[in-house]
Amino acid sequence: MAEITKSIPFDELELPALTPKFSWIVAMIFSVLFFLVLDLVLGSVTIPVTEVIKILTGQGSGNIAWLTIVQNIRIPKALTAILAGSALSVSGLQMQTLFRNPLAGPSVLGVTSGASFGVAILMLGTGHVTSNVAIRQLGIGGSWLIILAAAIGSAIVLLMIIGLSLRIRDNVILLIVGLMLSNLIIAVVSIWQYFSEPEQIQDYLMWTFGSLGGVSSSQLNILSIAILIGIALAFISSKFLNLLLLGESYAASMGLNLKVVKILIIISTSLLAGAITGFCGPIGFIGIAVPHLCRAVLNTSDHRVLVPSCCLLGATIMLVCDIVAQLPGHHSILPINAVTAIIGSPVVMWVILKQKNIRSSFS
Amino acid sequence: MYTDNTISYTSVMRQASVKNAPDILRAQNLSIGYKAKGKVTPIGSALELTLQPGQFVCLLGPNGAGKSTLIRTLAGIQNPLQGKVYIGGVDVNIIQKTTLAQKLSLVLAENVQAGNLNVYTVLTLGRYPYADWFGTLRNHDKVIIKEAIRATGIEKYLDKQIHQLSDGERQKVMITRALIQDTPLIILDEPTAHLDLPNRVEIIRLLRRMARQTKKAILLSTHELDLALQTADKIWLMMPNQSLITGTPEDLILNGTFEKAFHRSGFDFCRETGTFKVNTPEDHKRIQLKGDGTLYFWTRRALEREGFHITESSETVLYIQEHHHEHCWVFESEGTAIRFNTIESIIEYLRDRFLHQESTFEKV
Structure with missing residues (x-):
């Protein structure tokens, strides 16, 4: 009883606030807007900011070339970057929590390769190659088909991983198995490639470099719907993800229906990673790096905060990567996959070195 | 000593109000164990168990006797081989997960390791079974959270990250979370496993106080024979022959049940002191x-x-x-x-x- 009398009186006990630092969220929103405009301004041709803002606000522009470039090329590309950044980050976040592994991410556990396999099978079946050109030729119905194929491909891989995770309790072993599975799928795709026509191989290689520019306006609509559904599902599961942080046994003891929640998370993750991979090619590092950055910056593990902030930060970083990939002032374009790796890997290293508790992030 | 008026005491003589208090947990003809590849490995059979409000019960037994299996079966994580477990009168394997979470909370031996997860967030997760979809805390929830924090005395580290705490502090946080879940029954699976002696004593004392104050039934499995004998209202003792004997600690010591349960060659339970005999006397000394x-x-x-x-x-x-x-x-x-x-x-x-x-x- 002595303990109780010593402690702080009941009414004076202040419960900490759960709301995150709003300044950070506001800063993230502004940075998305800032880099969005910058992404539209910079490129092989630099268009003045005032003109870009005019076009954005629907006032048009005196220069028809600028209008066409911005409306037909740069806006779809920038929107794709935003979608890709958000989708990959949120799917990485969900996987890190689900597998309780800081190195989990769509590209690591074979989800991306699963998606490419799905697309490859679709292309093989229809006699096309997995290239942006080929995707464009399929039209609206084809776009849905690609999302479906990619999502199913990644879902199959995720289900295999989940099935293995029931047997393999050790996260490190699971991660290695995931990597091997990923390699296996890539190998199968390579064998198929080997027996393909040279121009098809080139198309496929181009696709593996990743590109944000291959998505047309009409496909963008479909892609946004798929991504929005995926993010909405992730947001719905944010409370479940919070419970999963304590481990599956605790989560179940608090009334969480593990089966339903896992299925929900798998659908969301494979839809997000699958759709983006199908359209933009395998884009690495964003899915691993952004969730860690968000946790470090906001100092929270609350997924109700992390899901939206991963969207914002992921979008920002993807826009930055796109700006870099365009090599402003030059006529050549760097493959986006290389740029995300160049920007992403130092970020991952920085986070791991700065945040000493990363090992304890997930047991 | 005996007179003609001496009658034998039975629990029938208890006051009706006390006697008819409903059992929080009841196990009937319970068999526990594992089924793997069509092979059944029973660990305990024909167990009859009850828990009443306010009881502090320790589950003891040698390693491998099946303490964890029993805990898992009672908590509905694992299906019984035979028989039924009722929590609040409802079969544990039929009950809805969320309803069960309002009747039973668990504390496990495993360490919760999650980066950037602060203590207060962990505590608020305890209100999950009652919260709406987005988990907004109502005033009523906050009162319960405050009461639990005050009861376990963890005010000092509310703002800390869970990985910054010592093992003992972390286990206290998990117990506070169980209190916040506000269930009539709390089951703890070796909650003191990773702790040093002062922390073990503190946790066990805290749990007993909770049972007394809040009228919760608390069941914990432990290896702390000494502490369990001193504090438990009742001991559930897993025997080598797959049975389980329950009783007041002192009764179990006096009737030799402990000696039987822990009997090994050269390793004896001492009835006089309630501890294990470590030293064997030499004849000439x-x-x-x-x-x-x-x-x-x-x-x-x-x-x-x-x-x-x-x-x-x-x-x-x-x-x-x-x-x-x-x-x-x-x-x-x-x-x-x-x-x-x-x-x-x-x-x-x-x-x-x-x-x-x-x-x-x-x-x-």
């Missing part, structure tokens, strides 16, 4: 000890550690003399008496003396 109180207890401990058999029949006597706050030991044998000021010096002397005796025995 016999001594009589005269004295009382704390000094007697610790002197006896030292002698037993040296392999002495404390017996009235020995001619060799060690007297404990106490005057006010000073004490000394006097050793008497064959007409000589030697005075000692510390136990260390006694032991030193006795070692030399009995070493010599041993060699004389050998000559004979």
Whole structure:
């Protein structure tokens, strides 16, 4: 009883606030807007900011070339970057929590390769190659088909991983198995490639470099719907993800229906990673790096905060990567996959070195 | 002692209101164990168990006796091989997960390791079974959270990250979370497994206080025989023959159940002290000890550690003399008496003396 009398009186006990630092969220929103405009301004041709803002606000522009470039090329590309950044980050976040592994991410556990396999099978079946050109030729119905194929491909891989995770309790072993599975799928795709026509191989290689520019306006609509559904599902599961942080046994003891929640998370993750991979090619590092950055910056593990902030930060970083990939002032374009790796890997290293508790992030 | 008026006590004689309090947990004809590849491995069978409000019960048993399996079966994580578990009158395997979470909370031995997860967030997760979809905390929730924090005294580290806490502090947070889940039954699977002694004592005392104050039924599995015997209202003892015997700790000691449960060759449970006998007396080392109180207890401990058999029949006597706050030991044998000021010096002397005796025995 002595303990109780010593402690702080009941009414004076202040419960900490759960709301995150709003300044950070506001800063993230502004940075998305800032880099969005910058992404539209910079490129092989630099268009003045005032003109870009005019076009954005629907006032048009005196220069028809600028209008066409911005409306037909740069806006779809920038929107794709935003979608890709958000989708990959949120799917990485969900996987890190689900597998309780800081190195989990769509590209690591074979989800991306699963998606490419799905697309490859679709292309093989229809006699096309997995290239942006080929995707464009399929039209609206084809776009849905690609999302479906990619999502199913990644879902199959995720289900295999989940099935293995029931047997393999050790996260490190699971991660290695995931990597091997990923390699296996890539190998199968390579064998198929080997027996393909040279121009098809080139198309496929181009696709593996990743590109944000291959998505047309009409496909963008479909892609946004798929991504929005995926993010909405992730947001719905944010409370479940919070419970999963304590481990599956605790989560179940608090009334969480593990089966339903896992299925929900798998659908969301494979839809997000699958759709983006199908359209933009395998884009690495964003899915691993952004969730860690968000946790470090906001100092929270609350997924109700992390899901939206991963969207914002992921979008920002993807826009930055796109700006870099365009090599402003030059006529050549760097493959986006290389740029995300160049920007992403130092970020991952920085986070791991700065945040000493990363090992304890997930047991 | 017995008169004609003496009647035998039965629980029927209890007041009706107390007697009819519903069981929080009831297991009927319960068989536990594993089913793998069509092969059934039973661990316990025909178990009949009940838990009442306010009871603090410790589940004891040797390693591998099936404590965790029983805990998992009672908590509905694992299906029983046979029989039923009822929590609040409802079958645990039929009950909805969220409803079960309002009746039963769990604390596990495993360490929760999550980066950037602060203590308060963990606590708020305890309200999950009651919260709306987005988990908004109402005033009522906050009152319960505050009460639990006050009860376990974890105010100091509310803002800390969970990985910054010591094992003991972290386990206290998990217990507070269980209290916040506000269930009539709390089951803990070896909650003191990773803790040092002061923390183990603190956690067990805290749990017993919670049972008394909040009328929750608390069941914990533990290896802390000593602490369990001192604190538990009831002991559930898993026996080697797959049965489970329940009773008040003292009854189980007196009727020899403990000795049976923990019997191994060369490793015996001592009925007198409620502990395991670690030292085995050597035949030729016999001594009589005269004295009382704390000094007697610790002197006896030292002698037993040296392999002495404390017996009235020995001619060799060690007297404990106490005057006010000073004490000394006097050793008497064959007409000589030697005075000692510390136990260390006694032991030193006795070692030399009995070493010599041993060699004389050998000559004979």
